[in-house]
Amino acid sequence: xxxxxxxxxxxxxxxxxxxxxxxxxxxxxxxxxxxxxxxxxxxxxxxxxxxxxxxxxxxxxxxxx
Numbered sequence: 001x002x003x004x005x006x007x008x009x010x011x012x013x014x015x016x017x018x019x020x021x022x023x024x025x026x027x028x029x030x031x032x033x034x035x036x037x038x039x040x041x042x043x044x045x046x047x048x049x050x051x052x053x054x055x056x057x058x059x060x061x062x063x064x065x
Contacts, residue, residue: 001025002018002019002059003016003017003018003058003059003060003061004016004017004018004061004062004064005017005026005058005062005063010029010039011028012023012028013026013028014026014027014063016036016062022039023038023039023040024036024037024038024039024040024044025037025039032051033047033048033049033050034047034048034054035044035047035048036048036057039061
């Protein structure tokens, strides 16, 4: 599974894609946590409190360009 985050606003907001298909959006919070909003399920909101938990879900290469 190759998941990538395409930057919309530097260090703040990304579109998350898997093999060119949009999965949702990712935003960085002021407390250094992240929120992922799923495209498939508009009510799905996942909160990641640490970078490690984000990498566990999406992989270490998510921010690689």
